[in-house]
Amino acid sequence: MTERFAFNYRSGTSVLHELDVRFKLVFIVIISLASLKAGMPALAALTFVLVMLLIHAGPAVNSILKLLRYVSFFLVLIFIARALSTPGSPVLEYKTVSVTREGMYGGAVVCWRLAVVITIGLLLVSTTRPSEIKAAVEWFRPLFPFFPKKKVSIMMSLIIRFIPFIFDQAKETADAQRARGVEIRKNPVYRLRKLLIPLMRRIFARADKLADAMEARCYSENRTDPELKSRQADWVALGVVIASCFVMVAI
Amino acid sequence: MDSSAQLRMMVYASLLAALTAAGAYLAIPIGPVPIILQNLFVFLSGLLLGSRWGFASVAVYLLAGAVGLPVFAGGLGGIGRLAGPTGGYLVGFLPAVWVIGWISERSKTRIFADVFAMICGAVITYAFGVTWLKTVTGMTLTKTLAVGVYPFLFGDAVKIAAAVLIADALRPVIRVPGSRFRGSNYKQ
Numbered sequence: 391m392t393e394r395f396a397f398n399y400r401s402g403t404s405v406l407h408e409l410d411v412r413f414k415l416v417f418i419v420i421i422s423l424a425s426l427k428a429g430m431p432a433l434a435a436l437t438f439v440l441v442m443l444l445i446h447a448g449p450a451v452n453s454i455l456k457l458l459r460y461v462s463f464f465l466v467l468i469f470i471a472r473a474l475s476t477p478g479s480p481v482l483e484y485k486t487v488s489v490t491r492e493g494m495y496g497g498a499v500v501c502w503r504l505a506v507v508i509t510i511g512l513l514l515v516s517t518t519r520p521s522e523i524k525a526a527v528e529w530f531r532p533l534f535p536f537f538p539k540k541k542v543s544i545m546m547s548l549i550i551r552f553i554p555f556i557f558d559q560a561k562e563t564a565d566a567q568r569a570r571g572v573e574i575r576k577n578p579v580y581r582l583r584k585l586l587i588p589l590m591r592r593i594f595a596r597a598d599k600l601a602d603a604m605e606a607r608c609y610s611e612n613r614t615d616p617e618l619k620s621r622q623a624d625w626v627a628l629g630v631v632i633a634s635c636f637v638m639v640a641i
Numbered sequence: 642m643d644s645s646a647q648l649r650m651m652v653y654a655s656l657l658a659a660l661t662a663a664g665a666y667l668a669i670p671i672g673p674v675p676i677i678l679q680n681l682f683v684f685l686s687g688l689l690l691g692s693r694w695g696f697a698s699v700a701v702y703l704l705a706g707a708v709g710l711p712v713f714a715g716g717l718g719g720i721g722r723l724a725g726p727t728g729g730y731l732v733g734f735l736p737a738v739w740v741i742g743w744i745s746e747r748s749k750t751r752i753f754a755d756v757f758a759m760i761c762g763a764v765i766t767y768a769f770g771v772t773w774l775k776t777v778t779g780m781t782l783t784k785t786l787a788v789g790v791y792p793f794l795f796g797d798a799v800k801i802a803a804a805v806l807i808a809d810a811l812r813p814v815i816r817v818p819g820s821r822f823r824g825s826n827y828k829q
Contacts, residue, residue, distance in 0.1 A: 512711055523710075542704065546701060549701065550710065553659050553663055555659075556663045586803065591814055593660070594653070597653060609648060
């Protein structure tokens, strides 16, 4: 399934693979915040850089585009809501409803921004091992004083592990039920029962096995994490990101 | 709870958090407003895991989103999202799941108690979501309700019904030592 490629870690030697995961997490937060203030030209520049990184770093551009297709509904909805609700010079008018130029512009910027943020998140997940993310979250734990640190970071890496797995299982279950002719029935309730419930049972049975396997391997919370090392390149990247974010907000 | 049960609950809680994330991607196109499965899995976290682990599941989900993993609706992550107009709903999931778990734990798996628990959960989610949406956008209360509550009510009713069915099907599967849910289906 296509999501798999976008969501799974893929090994590689790109710049993004080499960077320290802690820096990558900081980049995500900085860029997301900066993109909230960015206008069209800045977004265009950011998109250009992201596309370059995508081609360079692995997950094929079209797998990201396919994932964006799932999201496109939200984007369209947001665009319409913006276009209708912002006051300004009307482009189209129908009774009391009017589509304004300002609204369309605003909607386009918001949608673009969201698409950019999604792409950044996927770049992180596909170029970083879950165990590294876990180690980084543990490193940042002073920021989250109320959480039991070890458990949280383990659960987070389990989440990253489970998401592509769920999509896979959904596909398999749907295929299996299609082979049995379940989808011939139009009744959505019937289809939901025949799809969602077997899927949930399957997923939970697998999670159960995972827990057994962890237990059988004497799993404990005290584990050796991958060593996190920041190098010169990371600091250079941090400088570049901060500087370009300032430029993005400024223009 | 011994360590084995702890581990199992932790895996289940992560799984439900991952399902919540996956549910944010999957939209079922029925009717004008598609049903987004995100809050269905929040309901289920409460019903299946109880108050404590359900809360943990949602908390980790929100934390994963806050550090930028693509887990929120439409695959969006980032702190900006929690502070954005829909952030209130996300934060509202936390008290909601706790209340759902709390009621459901005390009800000894009675179907009406579960439905009641989920209605309470939905009300709490909307209370947080609408308050925040209203503050951020500066809309009037009636308009905020029209945008942020009414279009989703039908979907929520369907999701509550689905959650009851799924909880019924899954409780016998979920092996939690010492859990009162073990092997029990709804009493008539």
